Amino acid sequence: MNKVKHNPLNILAVHAILVIYTVIALFPVVVIILNSFKTRKAIFREPLALPNADSFSLAGYETVLKQGDYFGYFQNSMIVTVVSLFFILLFGAMAAFALSEYRFKGNTLMGLYLAIGIMIPIRLGTVSILQIMVASGLVNTLTALILVYTASGLPLAIFILSEFMRQVSADLKDAGRIDGLSEYRIFFFLVLPLVRPALATVAVFNMIPIWNDLWFPLILASGEETKTLTLGSQVFIGQFVTDWNAVLSGLSMAILPVMLLYIIFSKQLIRGITSGAVK
Amino acid sequence: MIIKTLVSALLTTSVLGSFAAAQEVTLTIESWRNDDLTIWQDKLIPAFEAANPGIKVVFAPTAPAQYNSALNAKLEGGTAGDLITCRPFDGSLTLYDAGNLVDLKDLDAMDNFGDVARSGWSTDDGAATFCVPMASVIHGFIYNKEAFEEVGVEVPATVDDFFAVLDAFKADGNYIPLSMGTADQWEAATMGYANIGPNYWKGEEGRNALIAGTTKLTDPEWVAPFAQLARWGQYLGDGYEAQSYPDSQNLFTLGRAAIYPAGSWELSGFNAQADFDMGAFYPPVPNAGDECYISDHVDIAMGLNAASPNAAQAKVFLEWVGSEEFANLYANSLPGFFSLSNFDVKMEDPLAQEIVDWRKGCKSSIRPFHQILSRGTPGLATEYWQTSVNAIRSVQTPEEAAGQLQDALASWYEPQQ
């Protein structure tokens, strides 16, 4: 593997770049979390100082936790995100496979049709969507959110996945067909494992806007039982809010779960990327 | 079409359903006042529920930036709450015209409000009033008493005094003279232009002349406030161009600024956060002995969603919102939001009482552009955010700023063409 000698200076330079960029990437997050544990005066006097015995305060967290059932909100966010992702990946990969694998009349047109969704913000369709949900009795259910996010995540998923699926070797699939595998088996057992890196990428891309969305939870599921974490914590981020303890704590509480989630997922993701790639 | 039918079918069934189970009804309030959540939960709603068993009330606020858009979507989709918190003038008038709000003129509680209070939520001819007025807010200046003593200055009575005070603070160097920024824009307009302006255009007199088309925005009385704002720029903190509204509030309550151009709604927050004595003064007049005018803006009210299945119970709640009990509770829970009712509301907060007493010595006026003049595009109430900021930053001369407003208005408003 390491037949080639690497210049130690290069290695050092590379790591210097990485460390510098890590600081740039994490600094703002650290500032928020750090200050959420300080008293209001300390936040403004020394925003960069670590909380010490004098300036340590949990007042913000107390205010935030009083406001609602954060564990319940977290659960709702999890359900919505995970279930939507599952459908986006399943339906998206199936459609992407159809588009990239088969030549049929209207293939390009279908591709374009499915790409329209990434060109218009879905928010513009809010009123119709709400009417559909009212008509089907889905208002204030997590199902409503899952359906909307699945629909809005599909175009991007199909767009990315079909690009990756075009790179899958044709010989492999033909070999499968000669062995008598059905098209479904070829898709699920040959192609899907090969595009795992792309699936992981699409999952991460879609997870972010779903988790962070404020608009559709507000419109479709603002009831106490169906509130998502982002909606639950937005109470503190209005125009007239000066209680920065509460704001920073609310923000931290919204950051931490999604960060943990990503760190957990990222291991799977990378395993998926690497194992899928070496073929 | 199918959806419309389905929706109405669904609504009908839910109406029937609610009559069948007329035992306990839950009313939902739509509001942009997310800051008031705890006050509603802990004080106002328990008071109502105790007196009205069988009606539960839920206060469900949305962040101010999303309130209008979210409310409109919910109204169209038929999922909005029973009670709608009303913004003044055209914001709510449009809802009434579209059939989303109900005429409430026959509520008994409406008799507790005068014409001025009702004007914010009535049709132009006054035939219908569709929201029960809750509160008005008054503009002026809040100051740090200790800082004033330290530097040895008095509350200013005239504009010249005002700038003398600012100069004293600038020379002293320990305090930022004026705590305001232009990043969020609206403070420059409401706490700047609308705050100091009525002294120049003589309050309602000037405002009505503008609506009638007998004065222009380029006339001296409408340019003068911009000219004063242009002088403010040098007394604001470093980098005020990127200073946000919460920045300004925190600068003042942390004792780093001397004067805060204010709306009275700041009081409850400031009381909780500032650890020094505060005072307040109304906008200084141009010349000693001039009559003073204050901006006393009708700000918030509550109406009934026309599609509410619980209209009867909602009306009970609205009667209560118009009652003396509510007037006292609300004004004292939220010092700085002044009751619009005819009741004699006593406030425990001395500063709030002081501010509301300005009404006795000065003439009240609502913000200049909210009635009628923002009905077209571009609306003045949005346009003057930008011009007020530009005046402060000296990006536009006062005359240019006024000219832009006049052009904007004349582009769609017939009496000004």
Add this chain to the structure above:
Amino acid sequence: MEKRKTRWHIVVFLAPAVLVYSALMIFPLFGTLQLSFFDKIDQQQVFVGLDNFRTLFFNARWFDSFWNALKNNTWFFVVHMLVQNPVGVMLAAILSSKVVWFSAFFRTAFFIPTILSFVIVGFAWKLILSPIWGIAPDLLDLVGLKSLFLPYLGLEGTALTTLALISVWQFVGIPMMLIYASLLSIPEEVLEAAECDGITGFAAFWKIKLPLIWPSIGIISILTFVGNFNSFDLIYTTQGGLAGPNYSTDVLGSLLYRTFFGFQTQIGDINMGATLSVVMFGIILAGVSFYLFAIQSRMRRYQF
């Protein structure tokens, strides 16, 4: 009937996606877009043909706003193309090289800004760049560059570029991940063959890897284009609905949002909003079609 039988599996593969997508995206969106041909007169939507488009393009006020937003949006996009994508490719290239220690840690760290919500990003950067609480001024002071500090977000000359860079900071993880995935899928044999020919390090990246990841760079560019011409959240949360100062940070998305949903005392104009979104849709469709027909079809793909 002379053709072969219907290939039902294609229908099965496509059906779920097409159904959900059509019902909850296409149908609602076109319900809105058709409003661009209507106007609200006396509470009724009346068909007015192309009047709204005429207003948008020939009414000086509307056209000025539109043109201003389009110019700003283009600059916003250019900054992303010049900064976000090269930085993303560079980080991915470094991370995928075998000499890097703790690459999993770095990869995770670089992606964290991307998972944050706009509210958090906007708030954090406003706090850092605030002239009052002074994290940025203090830091610049440390390196003796305090004189460089300006209220960046409050000045016409710097606000838009600052916002674009904040957005780059937030989203650089996306090109990084996509490129990383495609770099990893380059077969070992290809690189080993190159090594035998003495092509390593930088040269290997330029001559072997870069040509192989062009398709991914293509996807990234088009995703950046679509994302930028739809974006509004960051600007809305940091600069407010009026995209100040003096509309210098107004992009098409923020103009659309303000028009469609209204703003404070300004009441939303659904018809003009729909008109704007049709025009935006046209712009984005033109860009995507250009990519699909002119670039993607000519790009050489390597199958492994």
